Amino acid sequence: MKTMTYDEVWDMTRQLTANELLQLMQDISRYLQQQTQLSNATSLLELEGLGSEIWADVDAQNYVDQERASWQ
Numbered sequence: 816m817k818t819m820t821y822d823e824v825w826d827m828t829r830q831l832t833a834n835e836l837l838q839l840m841q842d843i844s845r846y847l848q849q850q851t852q853l854s855n856a857t858s859l860l861e862l863e864g865l866g867s868e869i870w871a872d873v874d875a876q877n878y879v880d881q882e883r884a885s886w887q
Contacts, residue, residue: 819827831839 828836828839
């Protein structure tokens with residue numbers, strides 16, 4: 816299937832009737848809402864703080880220093 820360019824799509828939409836354009840806009844709006852809902856459901860920000868209890872008693876700078884020392 817050939818991918819259409821923006822200009823090709825725009826030329827096609829200009830041939831639609833007013834009612835067809837309104838229907839197309841509604842369909843695009845619905846599609847965008849669904850895509851937004853999907854991307855919100857998988858946000859990495861929801862993982863913030865997960866497992867923080869594991870690091871509660873760890874000195875961050877000491878940990879980084881030990882890791883860097885292990886690279887040498």
